[in-house]
Amino acid sequence: MKQQVGFIYLRDPVPQKEACFSFFMILCLFLTASCTSLSGQNKGYGKTEPTTSVTPIPTETVQPTKNPSLTPMEGEMRAKTPVEQNTNQPPGFKIKVLYDNYPHRKGLKTDWGFAALVEYKEEKILFDTGASGSLLLTNMKEMGIDPQDLDKVVLSHAHGDHIGGLQAILNSGGRPVVYLLPSFSTSYKAGLRKTVKVVEVKPEQKLFERIYTTGEIHGPPPEQALILDTTHGLVVITGCAHPGVVTVVSWAKNHFREIPTLVLGGFHLFDRSEAHLRWVLDEFQRLGVERVAPCHCSGVRTREMFAREYGGRYLEVGAGRVIEIER
Numbered sequence: 001m002k003q004q005v006g007f008i009y010l011r012d013p014v015p016q017k018e019a020c021f022s023f024f025m026i027l028c029l030f031l032t033a034s035c036t037s038l039s040g041q042n043k044g045y046g047k048t049e050p051t052t053s054v055t056p057i058p059t060e061t062v063q064p065t066k067n068p069s070l071t072p073m074e075g076e077m078r079a080k081t082p083v084e085q086n087t088n089q090p091p092g093f094k095i096k097v098l099y100d101n102y103p104h105r106k107g108l109k110t111d112w113g114f115a116a117l118v119e120y121k122e123e124k125i126l127f128d129t130g131a132s133g134s135l136l137l138t139n140m141k142e143m144g145i146d147p148q149d150l151d152k153v154v155l156s157h158a159h160g161d162h163i164g165g166l167q168a169i170l171n172s173g174g175r176p177v178v179y180l181l182p183s184f185s186t187s188y189k190a191g192l193r194k195t196v197k198v199v200e201v202k203p204e205q206k207l208f209e210r211i212y213t214t215g216e217i218h219g220p221p222p223e224q225a226l227i228l229d230t231t232h233g234l235v236v237i238t239g240c241a242h243p244g245v246v247t248v249v250s251w252a253k254n255h256f257r258e259i260p261t262l263v264l265g266g267f268h269l270f271d272r273s274e275a276h277l278r279w280v281l282d283e284f285q286r287l288g289v290e291r292v293a294p295c296h297c298s299g300v301r302t303r304e305m306f307a308r309e310y311g312g313r314y315l316e317v318g319a320g321r322v323i324e325i326e327r
Ligand SMILES: [Zn+2]
Pocket: 157, 159, 240, 242
């Protein structure tokens, strides 16, 4: 299966034969780097139902591209640091989906909820923790992630399917700094402060180099999203997107003044009408969202519509999916 994903790398364990093929493809693409464009956008994906039997998808890599029809908003672009000019650096960001309704990698369990680990340089930030602590720890172990290695945990909003796994991390000896919304209950915050440092987020708060939270966006319920400020544009990671996924993406674009190159996470559209989904798709086009990876509470029909609309720029995401993004 071919998938044009620009500068985004989809990582899975691959058989030796396919790994060799991938290397050959990388070599070919490297030699023709500047000629590559975002084509082949009409290859839709089939329906994906939550099941436990999944065949890993081979690694696919392509060269960085820019969609010429998409331009950033007016205003000053966020400054880039000189180190980013070094093209010998490996892909910068890794997003590892650890907990999701949809399956991807064999061996990981699925459940209603969401958690994704973002790795950048030495930093490990867990965005949401799923509903079940034992399931989260099982999936983390399967992915080779030690709860004690987490630097930060960001809780998107106060629903159980996003905060339920946190206690298991603390019970495992993890002591991450927890970033939550000011609107979380006083008792919840006080309980956490007995064990870990708790930070009530502010708008556009920097969590690490090139990684931000939107801060609290009005709901109901209120929610925060994670922003990765890559050289190719913004990666927006949503928990449930209760304020509306269009609202969240608009917020990100307006505040960071860059193209939303990838929106990944729960879009919370599972119960919405086809007309509403059509409106969301149109708004995404208007906002210049280049790639989408709806999962968790997005809904099967939503995923199908986005897959049809975005073609090769639709990324199939579920528990165990690893996405690498060049800085
Ligand atoms: Zn929710």
